[in-house]
Amino acid sequence: MTDRITLKEVAEAAGVHMSTASRALNEETRDVVNAETVARVLKAARKLGYTPNPLARGLRTNRTMTVGMIIPDIENPLFGPIIAGAEARLGKDGYSLLIADADVKDSASVARVIETLIERRTDGLIVATSARKDPIVADLAKRDIPAVLVNRTADSSPLPSIVGDDHAGIGLVVQHLVDQGHTRIGHVSGPHTMSTGHGRYQAFLSWTQSLGIEVDPSAIEESEWYRVEAGLASAEALLKRRPDITAIVCANDLLAMGAYRAVRQRGLTVGSDVAITGYNDIPLLDLLEPPLTSVRVPYRQMGTEAAGLLMAMLSSGSGQDGPISMRLAPTLSVRGSSGPRA
Amino acid sequence: MTDRITLKEVAEAAGVHMSTASRALNEETRDVVNAETVARVLKAARKLGYTPNPLARGLRTNRTMTVGMIIPDIENPLFGPIIAGAEARLGKDGYSLLIADADVKDSASVARVIETLIERRTDGLIVATSARKDPIVADLAKRDIPAVLVNRTADSSPLPSIVGDDHAGIGLVVQHLVDQGHTRIGHVSGPHTMSTGHGRYQAFLSWTQSLGIEVDPSAIEESEWYRVEAGLASAEALLKRRPDITAIVCANDLLAMGAYRAVRQRGLTVGSDVAITGYNDIPLLDLLEPPLTSVRVPYRQMGTEAAGLLMAMLSSGSGQDGPISMRLAPTLSVRGSSGPRA
DNA sequence: GCGAATGATACAATCGATTGCTCCAGCACG
DNA sequence: CGTGCTGGAGCAATCGATTGTATCATTCGC
Secondary structure: OOOOOOHHHHHHHHOOOHHHHHHHHOHHHHHHOOHHHHHHHHHHHHHHOOOOOHHHHHHHHOOOOEEEEEEEOOOOOOHHHHHHHHHHHHHHOOOEEEEEEEOOOOHHHHHHHHHHHHHOOOOEEEEOOOOOOOHHHHHHHHOOOOEEEEOOOOOOOOOOEEEEOHHHHHHHHHHHHHHOOOOOEEEEEOOOOOHHHHHHHHHHHHHHHHOOOOOOHHHEEEOOOOOHHHHHHHHHHHHHHOOOOOEEEEOOHHHHHHHHHHHHHOOOOEOOOEEEEEEEOOOOHHHOOOOOEEEEOOHHHHHHHHHHHHHHHHHOOOOOOOOOEEEEOOEEEOOOOOOOOO | OOOOOOHHHHHHHHOOOHHHHHHHHOHHHHHHOOHHHHHHHHHHHHHHOOOOOHHHHHHHHOOOOEEEEEEEOOOOOOHHHHHHHHHHHHHHOOOEEEEEEEOOOOHHHHHHHHHHHHHOOOOEEEEOOOOOOOHHHHHHHHOOOOEEEEOOOOOOOOOOEEEEOHHHHHHHHHHHHHHOOOOOEEEEEOOOOOHHHHHHHHHHHHHHHHOOOOOOHHHEEEOOOOOHHHHHHHHHHHHHHOOOOOEEEEOOHHHHHHHHHHHHHOOOOEOOOEEEEEEEOOOOHHHOOOOOEEEEOOHHHHHHHHHHHHHHHHHOOOOOOOOOEEEEOOEEEOOOOOOOOO
16 A cells, blocks of 8 residues: 655655644644745645545544445435435535445344444434334434434434425326326325335325315225335226226336236226326336336435535534425426326 | 543453553454453443444554445446445445445546545455546556456456456357247447447357357447447347347347337337347346346345455455456346247 | 563553644834 | 734644553463
8 A cells, every 4th residue: 555645744845843734734724824834835745645644633633524324225226316416415525425234124233334334433424214213313313413314204303304205296296197187096005104105195195185186095005015016916906996097196116017017917008098107217117118107306416415414514513403304306207108098 | 422432441440451451352462361351351341332443443553444435327226236245245344335436437537536535545445437448447556555346347457356257148148049049149239348348249259159150240230338229229220231130139238128129110029029138137127028038147246256355355465366357157037038039 | 599481461652633732033012 | 121912833732542562470490
């Protein structure tokens, strides 16, 4: 490993004491040093290629310029954009991202991973685990650890959070279907134990009601899990019970995939006989036949905002006026799967 | 932030000197200390909830227990499993992963990101950028920085690397198609400026030849980029020139998607009239109609192996006998898109 | 029974940067 | 001309752990 230049060497090269060099190099304290001396130090530092040792600095200042991010299941492509957004934002302030993925299903694993991050003295945390309520959040808040939640509900959370606005997203979908002339609309919801499943279900009820669409319980089917097979089963049950339905709002793209199959199994055509919509707008599903209409959530922006919020917390001494929560507005990607009512 | 227990406090609680406590806590040096004292120290440490300050330790030992990973375009779902695999392996040895994504197209950005990681004193690097040859690799080697390449060619690289065995992968595909009775097989290759594009093209030539399949240049079309549109254009051109072809080997799943469209545009059916195969086996494409036959690359394992190799380098003082390179064997996911010859 | 070997622990330097404090020169003011 | 500021720079403690060396009490060998 290349031998690094230390502050002392820079100081010697500039003919000053370490402490003076340190102050000259540091934006904040630069003004207590003579301008000419500052110039000399800066020049020496540049010439020698000096880069401060973050460990030494961190040891003294108790800041690592590192932020930890806890991801449940990093293989889920959803998190790519969130990470990218956060990383870009953090880089601006000179922070780096320590990634740790935890097993969502195992709450102890999540706790362990968080502990590791804290032991490493990360300055703050971005938590993307998705369980609807777990004690970890409360624990972080109690320990006064700067943390931001991302992509999970804020209800009664003591921590600030950044989430997509599911209510608005479902609104876009329902509105669009109504515009297409649909009046008998069904819903394949996600599991109600998850914040997204529950929230989108509520939003569906709320929007259909306010738009004057009649929805009774027979038009709604709850899936056990966000998987294609579950979507297939739910959509099948739904269509069997309510063959008059002309449009299905799915809580998630995978469920929508299942719905495609269910519609086809009944010998109907997706898009013309039955309109289907998804949620998340994951890549490649626009390649399907017909391409899937879906709600696009600004995941990258979620990452950016979460990081930005954390930066703000860190620079203002963590104590916000109270937990801030942001809901980011989604957009609708209209494609062939949501044609007009036949 | 919670106030942390220091070594000194542990030492006091155990009634020994700091240095003794340090030795007792450290596996390596534990045998110098009286067994009974070790027990006392350990008990005190546990009771107080002592965790060593990694910064102080790193400052002294010059190791951060952190590995940096450079990813081009983290939004590419390909990298999720690689990251997950690496992280899991590193965690075993107490290392953490610092993620940085760089703009592939901007070589200066890559260099800058790497520099940041080095400045942070990461103990080693895992480099996943994919340009076929760039000076950065040589630079890392020259600077004696422990680094492993992942998912990119090793040809003449001075650094160890872990890649998928594209030659074997294409072999699986060609063999399978031949088994299905196909004899007139075309290839939509990736750009030859990229290692994967070039390598798979070469592999295709090699395997068809050794299996006695006649392939002349008219059966091959190079795509400009790994995108659906490019695949569509290439496959179109290919089918127009060689309408007798009954199977198309695509260098990548996205190109295969384009080929689906091209086949359909000619009024033919994918799977029965023309077999199509992809590469990478990205999730969800098994949902297509017909589901895509594709080569599954063990990305997670690539991450694991890369991390393992790096760990080995770090513990053995970096100097390997020479750069090791591993090629991981892919498998074939046979699905409906590659039916028997009509 | 005395010097040497040994085992166990304490002392203190060290890693590299930050920062409170001290020191000093130069200048203004009375 | 002495006192008091003040800007600028040096001194040294400090962060928390690691580690080379010194110290001390035993025990062993002869």
